[in-house]
Amino acid sequence: xxxxxxxxxxxxxxxxxxxSETSLEPSDFIAPVFVDATTEERVPIESMxxxxxxxxxxxxxxxxxxxxxxxxxxxxxxxxxxxDPDGTRxxxxxxxxxxxxxxxxxxxxxxxxxxxxxxxxxSHGHCGPLEEELRDEEGGVDEPIHGHDxxxxxxxxxxxxxxxxxxxxxxEAGADMIAPSGMMDGMVGAIRGALDSSGFDHVxxxxxxxxxxxxxxxxxxxxxxxxxxxxxxxxxxxDPANAREAIREVELDVxxxxxxxxxxxxxxxxxxxxxxxxxxDHPVAAYNVSGxxxxxxxxxxxxxxxxxxxxxxxxxxxxRAGADLILTYFAEDVAxxxxx
Numbered sequence: 001x002x003x004x005x006x007x008x009x010x011x012x013x014x015x016x017x018x019x020s021e022t023s024l025e026p027s028d029f030i031a032p033v034f035v036d037a038t039t040e041e042r043v044p045i046e047s048m049x050x051x052x053x054x055x056x057x058x059x060x061x062x063x064x065x066x067x068x069x070x071x072x073x074x075x076x077x078x079x080x081x082x083x084d085p086d087g088t089r090x091x092x093x094x095x096x097x098x099x100x101x102x103x104x105x106x107x108x109x110x111x112x113x114x115x116x117x118x119x120x121x122x123s124h125g126h127c128g129p130l131e132e133e134l135r136d137e138e139g140g141v142d143e144p145i146h147g148h149d150x151x152x153x154x155x156x157x158x159x160x161x162x163x164x165x166x167x168x169x170x171x172e173a174g175a176d177m178i179a180p181s182g183m184m185d186g187m188v189g190a191i192r193g194a195l196d197s198s199g200f201d202h203v204x205x206x207x208x209x210x211x212x213x214x215x216x217x218x219x220x221x222x223x224x225x226x227x228x229x230x231x232x233x234x235x236x237x238x239d240p241a242n243a244r245e246a247i248r249e250v251e252l253d254v255x256x257x258x259x260x261x262x263x264x265x266x267x268x269x270x271x272x273x274x275x276x277x278x279x280x281d282h283p284v285a286a287y288n289v290s291g292x293x294x295x296x297x298x299x300x301x302x303x304x305x306x307x308x309x310x311x312x313x314x315x316x317x318x319x320r321a322g323a324d325l326i327l328t329y330f331a332e333d334v335a336x337x338x339x340x
Contacts, residue, residue, distance in 0.1 A: 022316055027071075029327075031071050034079065036096070037056060040057070047294055048293060049294075053079060066332060071332060078115075080092075087118035098172075102174055116178055128154040154184070160187060178203060210238060214268070217291060246263075250279075264287035267317070276322065284325075286318045286325075
């Protein structure tokens with residue numbers, strides 16, 4: 001019996017790209033850049049092959065390397081020269097991200113997005129100042145305090161004030177977009193209000209609206225020196241078991257003024273990316289995180305996978321699920337390949 005339709009007709013080489021449903025462009029990508037105020041030379045990140053912490057004096061050169069690949073946007077993460085229990089260097093006028101942003105925006109055409117969180121700046125590694133009963137005489141803790149749940153640590157409302165200060169300082173330095181990542185209740189509304197009242201109503205917010213408490217963040221915490229010194233972040237990041245909760249979280253951020261909605265991590269949460277694409281008209285971003293990057297490199301080093309192919313396939317899957325923007329450590333390599 002003659003088949004009325006043969007799908008293989010459309011899988012031949014010359015027609016295959018014409019009917020491809022999903023495509024990637026360098027403009028889809030955001031490249032993470034780590035700027036380190038404690039070093040005067042580039043420092044390789046061992047758990048993230050091909051990536052480095054760069055000193056402030058190298059920030060412009062590093063971003064120019066990104067732009068040469070066709071990627072137009074960068075996300076800045078900072079490692080400060082000093083830390084304290086409240087993370088006050090995060091909003092210092094001469095802070096690492098502030099200084100890097102001023103230089104990059106004045107000397108390049110990069111679209112600069114800045115991460116707004118406190119974990120890299122607090123001496124205890126949590127995403128905000130600690131609740132009062134958990135503080136020692138110097139305002140921080142080195143070890144869990146007996147009798148307290150070490151996961152319930154961050155003073156939400158005090159953190160909002162800090163996030164307002166950070167976001168405003170980044171906008172003053174020239175940031176094109178603000179990206180709060182701490183998953184504090186009310187953070188988008190607080191930041192939107194602070195930006196608007198300071199004359200930065202034109203600066204959009206990309207909220208880490210659905211950020212999960214994930215085991216895939218390990219290499220990043222090495223890169224940004226932001227691992228908590230005790231406890232974990234499970235009480236302010238989402239439970240990996242929950243999908244409907246993501247919709248509720250995102251709805252709150254949309255109501256508070258988020259312009260772009262981020263899902264983090266990407267590959268284990270493609271269902272969440274797809275859900276957001278169906279439910280919201282806002283641009284959707286996905287963070288292809290450090291653990292996703294590192295595991296592919298590790299498998300490729302063993303000879304088990306073709307790194308170029310699995311990197312491309314991974315990013316295609318994220319785009320196919322509905323992401324408009326992809327924050328990824330593969331940005332430069334894949335963009336270079338796409339441009340031939």
